Amino acid sequence: MDNNAMGNDKKQSGIAYSIKQALGFYHNTPYVARYQQEANLRSSTFMSGVVILLEIWMILRNIRMNVLTGKCTSLSMFFEYTSSYWFLLLVGIVTLIYCRLLLREKMQRLRKYSEVWITVFSGICLYFGMTTSMKDFSRGRMITCFLTMTLFVACLLIWRPYISILLLSAIAYGFYQLLNNFSFDREGNALHVNAGDQINYITFFISLIMIAISIYHQRYREALKSQHLEIAAVTDELTGIPNMAHFSELAVSYLAEGEQKGIELVYLFFNIENFQTFNDRFGYSGGNDLLISMAQVIRDNFPDEPYARQSDDHFVVLTKSEGYERRVGAVRNSLKYKHKAEVYMDVKVGSYRVRDYTADPRLEVDHARYASALLKNHEEEFIREYDDQMDKDYRLRQYVLNNIDRAVKEGYIKVYYQPVVWSDDGELCGCEALARWDDPEMGFLSPGKFIPVLEECRQIHKLDKCVYEIVCRKMRECLDKDLPIFPTSLNFSRLDFELMDAVGELEKLVEKYQIPRKYLHVEITESALSDDVSRLQKSMRILREKGYSIWLDDFGSGYSSMNVLKDYKFDLLKIDMVFLKNFTGNENAHKIIKSILDLAKDLGMMTLTEGVETQEAVDFLQSAGCGRLQGYFYGKPMTYDEIYAKLQDGTYKLAEEFI
Numbered sequence: 074m075d076n077n078a079m080g081n082d083k084k085q086s087g088i089a090y091s092i093k094q095a096l097g098f099y100h101n102t103p104y105v106a107r108y109q110q111e112a113n114l115r116s117s118t119f120m121s122g123v124v125i126l127l128e129i130w131m132i133l134r135n136i137r138m139n140v141l142t143g144k145c146t147s148l149s150m151f152f153e154y155t156s157s158y159w160f161l162l163l164v165g166i167v168t169l170i171y172c173r174l175l176l177r178e179k180m181q182r183l184r185k186y187s188e189v190w191i192t193v194f195s196g197i198c199l200y201f202g203m204t205t206s207m208k209d210f211s212r213g214r215m216i217t218c219f220l221t222m223t224l225f226v227a228c229l230l231i232w233r234p235y236i237s238i239l240l241l242s243a244i245a246y247g248f249y250q251l252l253n254n255f256s257f258d259r260e261g262n263a264l265h266v267n268a269g270d271q272i273n274y275i276t277f278f279i280s281l282i283m284i285a286i287s288i289y290h291q292r293y294r295e296a297l298k299s300q301h302l303e304i305a306a307v308t309d310e311l312t313g314i315p316n317m318a319h320f321s322e323l324a325v326s327y328l329a330e331g332e333q334k335g336i337e338l339v340y341l342f343f344n345i346e347n348f349q350t351f352n353d354r355f356g357y358s359g360g361n362d363l364l365i366s367m368a369q370v371i372r373d374n375f376p377d378e379p380y381a382r383q384s385d386d387h388f389v390v391l392t393k394s395e396g397y398e399r400r401v402g403a404v405r406n407s408l409k410y411k412h413k414a415e416v417y418m419d420v421k422v423g424s425y426r427v428r429d430y431t432a433d434p435r436l437e438v439d440h441a442r443y444a445s446a447l448l449k450n451h452e453e454e455f456i457r458e459y460d461d462q463m464d465k466d467y468r469l470r471q472y473v474l475n476n477i478d479r480a481v482k483e484g485y486i487k488v489y490y491q492p493v494v495w496s497d498d499g500e501l502c503g504c505e506a507l508a509r510w511d512d513p514e515m516g517f518l519s520p521g522k523f524i525p526v527l528e529e530c531r532q533i534h535k536l537d538k539c540v541y542e543i544v545c546r547k548m549r550e551c552l553d554k555d556l557p558i559f560p561t562s563l564n565f566s567r568l569d570f571e572l573m574d575a576v577g578e579l580e581k582l583v584e585k586y587q588i589p590r591k592y593l594h595v596e597i598t599e600s601a602l603s604d605d606v607s608r609l610q611k612s613m614r615i616l617r618e619k620g621y622s623i624w625l626d627d628f629g630s631g632y633s634s635m636n637v638l639k640d641y642k643f644d645l646l647k648i649d650m651v652f653l654k655n656f657t658g659n660e661n662a663h664k665i666i667k668s669i670l671d672l673a674k675d676l677g678m679m680t681l682t683e684g685v686e687t688q689e690a691v692d693f694l695q696s697a698g699c700g701r702l703q704g705y706f707y708g709k710p711m712t713y714d715e716i717y718a719k720l721q722d723g724t725y726k727l728a729e730e731f732i
């Protein structure tokens with residue numbers, strides 16, 4: 074089914090329209106036409122089977138009546154008696170084989186000749202019926218053979234109603250004239266159909282016409298129903314354009330053709346920016362209307378190419394690369410400026426030039442999606458092409474997603490510890506556990522490479538669970554071996570509370586390794602806190618009741634810092650390292666940090682500043698009253714063994730008090 078076969082018919086009504094419909098004056102979609110044709114082919118195989126059996130029976134009957142009784146004395150005489158049966162038998166066999174073959178999918182191209190053959194076959198049957206019945210009528214018998222043959226022919230080909238009416242009426246009228254004008258008895262007297270038989274004759278034909286029409290309409294309705302189901306399976310319900318499964322099919326043939334002709338093709342991924350706001354402002358149906366008009370705009374600009382709605386406000390197209398930017402611009406303009414006055418919105422498009430014409434379109438289009446995602450918050454840019462750098466990042470991203478389970482299982486995930494010190498004496502009062510991925514294939518990966526990907530694809534809980542386990546296991550080992558031990562803070566992603574029972578998982582580990590809860594701090598980043606307030610509040614309350622200390626990470630890095638302080642209760646506030654950027658001689662930075670520290674104190678929270686890199690920062694934070702410090706000045710994240718070595722050689726001194 075091509076894109077255009079799926080356009081919606083306009084609804085019409087009225088008496089004239091109903092009559093036209095009843096008579097079959099309408100345009101059939103290719104699907105319905107094919108359905109009707111197949112139905113006719115199927116009827117023809119059945120009816121030709123009937124003819125074959127009937128003729129065999131007639132030949133056998135002839136043998137019994139003429140050969141066995143000795144009436145027929147030679148083979149040539151036998152064939153003379155039965156020639157018409159042999160002829161019909163042959164035609165029946167040819168029709169049966171022909172129609173069966175044409176029903177095969179591969180033979181579709183030859184179907185256009187089928188109606189001609191079946192019409193010829195019908196003509197032969199009718200001729201046989203007419204001649205036999207003319208003879209019977211002259212002998213005073215009934216014209217059953219003709220009526221049977223007409224019934225038979227009507228069933229062979231179910232025409233549109235107006236054709237059935239014309240055809241069957243013409244046959245009826247023609248034969249009636251034959252009977253009345255050319256029938257004579259043995260004495261040569263002209264014969265006529267009597268009044269009673271005339272009525273029966275007319276009634277028979279009216280009934281036959283009605284049956285033919287009703288079969289046609291029934292098949293038509295079935296075809297529409299089946300077409301509807303088939304369309305539903307390949308169409309996006311809301312917009313009426315193809316869905317991804319259908320896109321994939323269309324794209325495969327489009328790619329094959331493109332490769333054959335040497336045409337460069339490009340995948341496009343359209344994303345409506347700010348669709349959520351539009352939805353909030355105009356409601357669900359307003360949002361739906363926007364998606365429908367977006368689908369129309371895409372259809373208008375890429376009428377002959379594969380296109381589809383992928384999901385939500387995302388659409389995909391596969392098109393020729395030549396001049397595609399102009400058409401993409403047209404799509405953008407019609408949407409962006411149409412709704413400009415109401416809500417700010419834009420269309421962001423990622424494009425990906427096809428490199429492998431045989432690759433799966435559903436996966437390939439993901440490259441274009443990736444390119445479009447990079448346009449987020451780039452107001453001036455609306456189209457971006459997938460390039461080599463993106464390809465590198467994309468491959469790494471795919472690698473991360475495909476291998477996170479293996480990395481966890483095989484122990485490629487490592488925990489590095491970054492020291493946290495008391496600001497007044499610089500003694501080690503804890504560490505932050507930070508994940509690293511040491512991969513045999515990709516090498517050493519820092520969190521920036523895999524954490525955003527895992528968060529975006531909702532896999533972060535797998536990593537975090539693994540980190541918590543490594544930390545707890547190590548602590549158990551230290552406790553057992555009497556090695557130095559210090560509180561460790563664990564990073565929690567917002568999604569951890571959604572994707573797993575974060576509190577339950579942590580508790581299980583604490584039980585399993587018998588870790589005192591005061592040695593574990595829960596770090597929740599500020600940006601994690603804006604979404605589902607009540608769920609997080611509940612988890613945090615349970616954690617605090619159990620005895621964990623809860624820390625607010627990256628304070629000041631997002632937009633909602635103050636709100637977060639209003640809605641949640643924390644034990645410690647971690648000031649983000651952005652405040653220490655361009656710190657030297659920056660009076661304002663000093664003042665801001667000072668007021669944050671005062672605010673935290675007022676709210677009863679302890680304080681820690683991240684990203685401490687210089688003596689100047691240390692001096693200032695000490696004098697401003699910040700409790701703890703963390704940063705490269707004291708040490709980068711390192712393995713437990715390195716920390717241990719530094720404790721041994723006196724670089725670090727373990728504090729006696731951790732709280």
Ligand code: C2E
Pocket residue numbers: 491506507508519520521524533536537540564565566598626627650683684685686703704705706710
């Ligand atoms: P974060 O939790 O704010 O961790 C602090 C980050 O700042 C660490 O980067 C650390 O290496 C870096 N850092 C510390 N002191 C300094 C400094 O003086 N200067 C500079 N320039 N950077 C400093 P890292 O290890 O690359 O981690 C980045 C982020 O990744 C973390 O930020 C955290 O949000 C996330 N992350 C790391 N490990 C995990 C984990 O196990 N689970 C989760 N959910 N997130 C993690």
Ligand code: MG
Pocket residue numbers: 505564596626
């Ligand atoms: Mg942190």
Ligand code: MG
Pocket residue numbers: 626627647649683
């Ligand atoms: Mg932080």
